[in-house]
Amino acid sequence: MAALVGTGLSAKRIILAALAATLIAAAVVTIVFVIMSPAHVRFAITDAYTTQMGGGDTDTAGDRTVRLHLTVEANNTSGRAAVMYHSMLVDVSNSTGPHRVNWVRADVATPLPLFQPARNVTAVNASVALVGGAAAEAFAGNVTGDFSVTVSATARFKVGVAWTRLYDIKVTCAPVSFFFSDDDDDDDEDGQSQAAARRRVVDCSAAS
Template identity: 35%
Template sequence: MEAHVADAGDGGLGRVHRPEDGEQQRHRASRTRGELYMYNPAPQHIWTTRELYMYNPSRNEKKIFWTTNNCILAALGGTLVVTAIVIIVSVILRPADISLSVTHASISNGSADGSIQYVNLTIAAANASRKRAGVRYQSFFVDLNNSSSTIHALVYSPPPKNEYLRPGTGSTSVNASVLLLSSGTVRDFVGRPMNGREFTVVVTAKVRFQVGGVPTRLYIMNVSCPHVFFAVEGSFNSNALVLPIDCTA
């Protein structure tokens, strides 16, 4: 076996390297492979573009934020749609405009001595709505009020109960009267003779509307017709100049 001396340079010492036999070389090779195996890190996973896009944390956060915003926008949009539907239905089913007015007011004697008197009223009921909404009167009541008392009138010509009055069909005349059996009853009611006295006519009615063929719920209407004067039938007075008198709610 030969020994080889390596030159260590000027003034240096030589280092002797003995050649390794085959067993030692195999041991070194085996140890080297083991060390490489033990210290070699695991092979890195090669990420594809799709995987990097799918697992990007910042993108996931943006996706969650986007979803939340869309939920909020969807909720707001749904609320606006429901509100719009409610408003449209309310406008469509809103009661029609009804116009009531006193077109005639008079008193007449039912007997020669004036012990029986009639208070006569004519009220015009018109559908003043601009939309295609009909109105039907289920009941119609008329009262006369003054500063001290109230008396009920008999409505002997009410509006038709089984017919819807359409816009533009004209007004319906409602006739009512109050029968006063004696002059004492008249004085008890008005305090003095009826002629020239001012009254308030109060109309109470139950009405139902129909919009697009669909009937609405029942409404109670209460209006007042102020400053109504009753003149003797056939006489000329200022009553004819102030009629008709519009009724207001």
């Protein structure tokens, strides 16, 4: 009888130990999943405008170059995860429709790779040079029209000393206005109206 009681207690201990091990393993998996999950980064276009250049930036026909400038804002909303951007591409399209055509790749001025701490907003500056002539007119079209911007990046996320795998990020921002009508200049003589129009924030969404 004593042997049977001892065997029963041993079986219960084995079952309890197995359950405890299962719970511990589940907790470890959950913690690792939470730690290694990527942070949520929100992107937006916070500034967009144009400049005209001549001299060394003119083509053989003497046409002026129009340069499109934009600022991409990356908002790392995580309170614990930092981000390391290994690459970032910025493409500007003259169509805001689902089938975007006639795009040009911008020059990203911000050095990469780029480290972004937790709870941080980082600005990435980029620009596109459009040499005057038929090609520029075909791309720009109606200068009062809107454009779309696609941001493609590869990044790793860091929590403590742990790094995640490399993630692909792709978002689309639209509509983005680079050109302003004469009304924008006339509304305010000191230029505040145009400056406000330039800084109209355009939130980005995940690209399909």
